[in-house]
Amino acid sequence: MKMVIAIIKPFKLDEVREALAEVGVTGMTVCEVKGFGRQKGHTELYRGAEYVVDFVPKVRLEVALQATQVDQAVEAISRAAGTGKIGDGKIFVMNLEHVVRIRTGETDRDAL
Amino acid sequence: MKMVIAIIKPFKLDEVREALAEVGVTGMTVCEVKGFGRQKGHTELYRGAEYVVDFVPKVRLEVALQATQVDQAVEAISRAAGTGKIGDGKIFVMNLEHVVRIRTGETDRDAL
Amino acid sequence: MKMVIAIIKPFKLDEVREALAEVGVTGMTVCEVKGFGRQKGHTELYRGAEYVVDFVPKVRLEVALQATQVDQAVEAISRAAGTGKIGDGKIFVMNLEHVVRIRTGETDRDAL
Amino acid sequence: MKRLSTLVLGCLVLAAGPVHAATAALDTGNTAWMLTSTALVLFMTLPGLALFYGGLVRTRNVLSILMQCFAITAVVSLMWLIGLYSLAFTSGGAWNALLGGGGRILFSGMGRATMGPNGVPEVLFAMYQMTFAIITPALIIGGYAERVRFSSMLVFSVLWTALVYTPVCHWVWGGGFLQQKGLLDYAGGTVVHITAGVASLVAALTLGARKGFPRQSMAPHNMTMTVTGAGMLWVGWFGFNAGSALAADGAASMALAVTHISAATGALTWMFLEWWRFGKPSVLGIVTGMVAGLGTITPAAGSVGPGGALLVGLSAGVVCFLMTQLIKRVWAIDDSLDVFPVHGVGGVLGTLMAGLLCSPSLGVFSGMGMASQNHSIVEQLSVQLQGVGVTLAYTAVITWVVIKATSWLTGPMRVQGDQETEGLDLVLHEERGYDL
Amino acid sequence: MKRLSTLVLGCLVLAAGPVHAATAALDTGNTAWMLTSTALVLFMTLPGLALFYGGLVRTRNVLSILMQCFAITAVVSLMWLIGLYSLAFTSGGAWNALLGGGGRILFSGMGRATMGPNGVPEVLFAMYQMTFAIITPALIIGGYAERVRFSSMLVFSVLWTALVYTPVCHWVWGGGFLQQKGLLDYAGGTVVHITAGVASLVAALTLGARKGFPRQSMAPHNMTMTVTGAGMLWVGWFGFNAGSALAADGAASMALAVTHISAATGALTWMFLEWWRFGKPSVLGIVTGMVAGLGTITPAAGSVGPGGALLVGLSAGVVCFLMTQLIKRVWAIDDSLDVFPVHGVGGVLGTLMAGLLCSPSLGVFSGMGMASQNHSIVEQLSVQLQGVGVTLAYTAVITWVVIKATSWLTGPMRVQGDQETEGLDLVLHEERGYDL
Amino acid sequence: MKRLSTLVLGCLVLAAGPVHAATAALDTGNTAWMLTSTALVLFMTLPGLALFYGGLVRTRNVLSILMQCFAITAVVSLMWLIGLYSLAFTSGGAWNALLGGGGRILFSGMGRATMGPNGVPEVLFAMYQMTFAIITPALIIGGYAERVRFSSMLVFSVLWTALVYTPVCHWVWGGGFLQQKGLLDYAGGTVVHITAGVASLVAALTLGARKGFPRQSMAPHNMTMTVTGAGMLWVGWFGFNAGSALAADGAASMALAVTHISAATGALTWMFLEWWRFGKPSVLGIVTGMVAGLGTITPAAGSVGPGGALLVGLSAGVVCFLMTQLIKRVWAIDDSLDVFPVHGVGGVLGTLMAGLLCSPSLGVFSGMGMASQNHSIVEQLSVQLQGVGVTLAYTAVITWVVIKATSWLTGPMRVQGDQETEGLDLVLHEERGYDL
Numbered sequence A, B, C: 001m002k003m004v005i006a007i008i009k010p011f012k013l014d015e016v017r018e019a020l021a022e023v024g025v026t027g028m029t030v031c032e033v034k035g036f037g038r039q040k041g042h043t044e045l046y047r048g049a050e051y052v053v054d055f056v057p058k059v060r061l062e063v064a065l066q067a068t069q070v071d072q073a074v075e076a077i078s079r080a081a082g083t084g085k086i087g088d089g090k091i092f093v094m095n096l097e098h099v100v101r102i103r104t105g106e107t108d109r110d111a112l
Numbered sequence D, E, F: 001m002k003r004l005s006t007l008v009l010g011c012l013v014l015a016a017g018p019v020h021a022a023t024a025a026l027d028t029g030n031t032a033w034m035l036t037s038t039a040l041v042l043f044m045t046l047p048g049l050a051l052f053y054g055g056l057v058r059t060r061n062v063l064s065i066l067m068q069c070f071a072i073t074a075v076v077s078l079m080w081l082i083g084l085y086s087l088a089f090t091s092g093g094a095w096n097a098l099l100g101g102g103g104r105i106l107f108s109g110m111g112r113a114t115m116g117p118n119g120v121p122e123v124l125f126a127m128y129q130m131t132f133a134i135i136t137p138a139l140i141i142g143g144y145a146e147r148v149r150f151s152s153m154l155v156f157s158v159l160w161t162a163l164v165y166t167p168v169c170h171w172v173w174g175g176g177f178l179q180q181k182g183l184l185d186y187a188g189g190t191v192v193h194i195t196a197g198v199a200s201l202v203a204a205l206t207l208g209a210r211k212g213f214p215r216q217s218m219a220p221h222n223m224t225m226t227v228t229g230a231g232m233l234w235v236g237w238f239g240f241n242a243g244s245a246l247a248a249d250g251a252a253s254m255a256l257a258v259t260h261i262s263a264a265t266g267a268l269t270w271m272f273l274e275w276w277r278f279g280k281p282s283v284l285g286i287v288t289g290m291v292a293g294l295g296t297i298t299p300a301a302g303s304v305g306p307g308g309a310l311l312v313g314l315s316a317g318v319v320c321f322l323m324t325q326l327i328k329r330v331w332a333i334d335d336s337l338d339v340f341p342v343h344g345v346g347g348v349l350g351t352l353m354a355g356l357l358c359s360p361s362l363g364v365f366s367g368m369g370m371a372s373q374n375h376s377i378v379e380q381l382s383v384q385l386q387g388v389g390v391t392l393a394y395t396a397v398i399t400w401v402v403i404k405a406t407s408w409l410t411g412p413m414r415v416q417g418d419q420e421t422e423g424l425d426l427v428l429h430e431e432r433g434y435d436l
């Protein structure tokens, strides 16, 4: 199994969720984060003074899935989250050794 | 070493913390997240209109521990976080290669 | 590639970011978390009653980088985040199998 | 019928009516209450309505609402000073049935000693009326919330206040034809609530629904803010309705009483309806019922008694509740913050009930009597119906024209799709509501 | 002693006292101030107290508090209209020492021209009193916060206002036996603060502590909200205490002055105590001291002078601070938002100090004089003691009975364990306070 | 020129002027308005200014701001009672040009029946003035926000109010030399805004900039809070300026009108400047312009007419906008919440414009006339210049002395570097603003 972590633009969340659902992934965990990267935040006005805000609000998705689903999922996220503009985000894939569904005690494949 | 990540119901946090303490794990990092899964959120009323909220507030625990502690920890979390109802959450186990305690510079086992 | 996760004191974020930039790491994702560990929170007053708050606000950094950068990065974080006092935080290193930059579709090394 | 005075070139002439005669001598008590009422009605808009509306939208648009309320307040104030007060409240000579004249342009001829009605300085009367002119376009915000361009909103509000609010205000309170007919509209059922409600509906229809409506939940981002604003509206409404007596007397006291009773009744009615219908009473429900009760009693606050106020509040709760569902769910119109079902419908309902419950022969539900020119309830009701009908029709047509004119002047009133998703706060104002 | 009037079937009869005579002629100045005061006291509850309390609970229960404040306001308003005003403020004939009569049911017989005390329309007097009847059950919320079922809360508030507030109000202000004895309670030390404080304590004891109390920290979820509410309470209290003069005169002005002084002194006292005792002064501490100062001066606001107000504020700060610790920490009673130690104890303290500091022979601490029937401070103090004792005992017993009756009518007043953990907002109202 | 009265040992003597004569008989209307105005000005500080400032700082310091506002309110209230009122508003005999006397220490000799100006009880006049003495040191908070130690802040405020505010107040309003010269300062351009603005600048310079300034963005943590406070300030300012008439009359009404017009004009001016200069209008901009408009009209509220108010608001918007940029960006002075560029500069501007626009011969921009002692605009302007100059110089010097004295008494006024980074809320008050 793999853990796919995606950092995306907040307003793309709904589209990404739907795209993932289409490739059969329905569970995920989402967290609001701040991103630092090439994309700089907006210029903030403060009573006539301007400041560059150096962080950008992003959303972090954590999706556990079977190894065989990874390519499709990465593809789906890429498609749905992409705007072609800087700051679209990144996808990270890590190895996932073990999964348990708390309610039933099912493990691994069955727990997803 | 392993990294155990658990997604649980928010109001179970205290019980899970105590259960983990009992099996010798005292450190952890906790984050508020939104969960998407089988469990649907509540029905929101808006001036007479109803909407299903499709995310559910969850808490994400991150616990670094020695490989030997994993089974006990997973067991403890499962027990404390379980209500038997849908949405109880999941436990993910990943491999952890290296740990440093910033204050002392201790590493790995000693750093936990 | 590796994923370095660091839990640090919130007001050290700026210094850590600068230290990482010096060793060539410019991208990262940051999340506000609550830490439980040896450090206890402050004592809260409530109309003359005192309570110990058992969580401490922390910041969680997630930095993807090449394996060769890890030592430098860990060193940089340790230096910048350390105060020598309890609660300085921890650094975790995990294996990262695959990275995609959504905007361009670049992968792995190029995506960082 | 409350404001009987048409001001002709600085000197006050009675258009009709027995209640308040213009007096030359200052009455410090009445003036004290009108100073306070002016503050209270401004308080309704800033921060009252701003918070009430601001809490209802999504986080990314909260500042756009607050900004709109502030900008409308500022711009309408200057317009009122420059000419609208004069057009609304002075005599228009031959055209007086339709519009006032230019005698008070830039408040000229009004000094500290110029008296208005009831021993209240005229400049204070003008300022008190200004606060009504402010809140009316501010109410409309609810119709196009979360998707309007700021510049268009500004142009729209300017045109609308000049072309809709001001004439209707003159017709009903400034000596125009509806006042001459004896329309009972104490504090603005037609002038404020029907005009705002209809304009909001027209705007919602013309601009179209928010992206994702009605499928996606667009829950209030901060109900505590909305409730705070609701509390301020309730309190401020005492200035709105009891202040409309233009005096600190028994009429003001009774207006305060019936206002409060209707608010309380509307709130409870909505709460119990929701409880019965959906199983749980919600905070949003109770405050919406309260606002419905307040809006509905507004035209009737000088006409009904405490018993009548119970009926007004009850009807407000039931009718506005049903209309909200009809418009949002059945017709799927995105009048985003429900301005039409609450204010528009409430205004119609209240104006009609004022014509009924003013009757002094309804036992415990008796009111304060018909406008003197009307002898029977049927006659009074027909006047009320005319007032409602004229206001509805005029507002609908002119609002539509104003929207077209605005789009022509400023480009599309609506932001682009991406901008809507990203949120007006960042896109239009480069600011975020919270950084907690 | 402030309100001397017992209203008999629409015509006003003086029960006792020299200060305010009922006059037939309208006084616009007094009426202006009473209109404003009514707005100010409503503002204390909505949004003042709602925010003050709302900020103190945990996020998941914030809306439940706001909802309770709104619902109590609405329901008590209707009850007051329907019958409670009449029972509190008209003459009960033979039973007048204990309860009023039915002459003002549904505000019957009160027109715009019906005068109350000091040239203020009676309907305004009735509305002003309504705001007191609203805030008293709203204060009790603090005792059972974060664990009460909404339906039970509603039934409890209805019964309690009818069976506790109304009679005590009649005894002290409506011509009842405590007023006849000459009890000095200017704006509600017994009627409002002791009754609310005791009821809260009884409710806290009967319902039991919140899950996790006292081990677990239940810190305020939004201190900025609490401070906002505190500021509104301070400002609104001018309507509460200075409004209780029922006139815009020297008595009102002095009441405003002593109210402010006591609030400031209470705030500083609590702040320095906390600083000295725990090393840091907290915002929660300073605002709690302020409320203690305000609650304690309430019964004395017509009796003490500026010097006396300093003493009242100082005692309020010290005594309420100690009592809070005693009850929460030593006795471990979960009167969740400290209604008893702040309001109950403050009410007792203030009522007794009113009896002492009213004395005109205390030099710089002199007050406004005893109630006319009492010739010595000892006599006055004994009357004050009786007032306190009777109110304490009656409230304790009847509140307990009301809680039992409520449980019998609605099922247990407390939500289930799970529901408490999940939070009242979602469980009872299907809403969340914030979605930022 | 508004407050003409010097109170000599309890009996009121006119120093000069025709507008308000002290009368023995109570005027309930004027008293009603002054009761309300006192509430409104307190409301400006609590919660108005507290929220306005609180929203502008970073999350970790929000409570420190609220705490400072509360503590200043409490401590200044007691000082005013104890001696400052007496020093400001009674006659100082031979020294009267510079300072008042001791006749009203502890409000002695003021009973319910002691009359002040215009049939308003003197104790109410004293309380009204107290609210001005409260808000002035509270305004200064903005200069040293986010880095001051609480104990030092307290000592500084005590000393500053005694040594700066009180004498200047006496000079201008209490019969001192500036009043004798005929300085026009209706509601506190010199007394409140210049003193606060200059003190803030001196404090900012002496304490040094916040860590990270000006490189790092220190964006407001909660703009909704700031906007809420801004709305309250606007409403409360009616009490500040229209209340300064000390009567409910035409002067009060006109003051309310010009205050509102200037606020609206200032808001729009700032908004359009920002829009033109930076491409987007911001909420922070519009509310800052509003405050600038309000601060600038303050000294002129009794002197200018509606046309003049337009000019005042316009100048306020332009000048304060430029000064904010000059000080923050060009000079890089961390007057953190821009007290000097907004209030200080606004105060200077308004005081000078009052001297110009009071002229009754400016056509549509005509005002209410010069102070009686001054016969020409040139004479009046020179008096205004003297008033401004003296206040600027005196405040700058004494504030510096007070800061040195405070540091000597309490240790450094500034917290340590770490503490600043961690935030004052936790470090000084052991509390957090939000736990959502």
Ligand SMILES: Nc1ncnc2c1ncn2[C@@H]1O[C@H](COP(=O)(O)OP(=O)(O)O)[C@@H](O)[C@H]1O
Pocket: A007, A034, A035, A036, A037, A038, A039, A040, A056, A058, A085, A086, A087, A088, A089, A090, C026, C027, C028, C029, C030, C062, C063, C064, C065, C101, C102, C103, C112
């Ligand atoms: N090395 C990294 N480690 C972790 N997160 C990163 C890293 N680089 C970028 N990110 C995340 O991805 C987001 C987008 O990256 P950015 O460099 O701004 O643009 P792009 O995705 O177009 O390359 C960042 O805001 C940050 O949250």
Ligand SMILES: Nc1ncnc2c1ncn2[C@@H]1O[C@H](COP(=O)(O)OP(=O)(O)O)[C@@H](O)[C@H]1O
Pocket: A026, A027, A028, A029, A030, A062, A063, A064, A065, A101, A102, A103, A112, B007, B034, B035, B036, B037, B038, B039, B040, B056, B058, B085, B086, B087, B088, B089, B090
């Ligand atoms: N594939 C997944 N990857 C990451 N998180 C998941 C995944 N599936 C579920 N979750 C998390 O677990 C939570 C509970 O899952 P859900 O399907 O609702 O119920 P259950 O735990 O009973 O199977 C979700 O709210 C989500 O946060």
Ligand SMILES: Nc1ncnc2c1ncn2[C@@H]1O[C@H](COP(=O)(O)OP(=O)(O)O)[C@@H](O)[C@H]1O
Pocket: B026, B027, B028, B029, B030, B062, B063, B064, B065, B101, B102, B103, B112, C007, C034, C035, C036, C037, C038, C039, C040, C056, C058, C085, C086, C087, C088, C089, C090
């Ligand atoms: N086993 C663990 N797993 C995950 N996070 C941990 C673990 N132990 C500690 N942490 C995180 O590190 C932070 C600091 O740890 P703590 O024990 O307080 O002090 P120190 O870093 O000095 O050892 C904690 O607040 C928590 O967020």
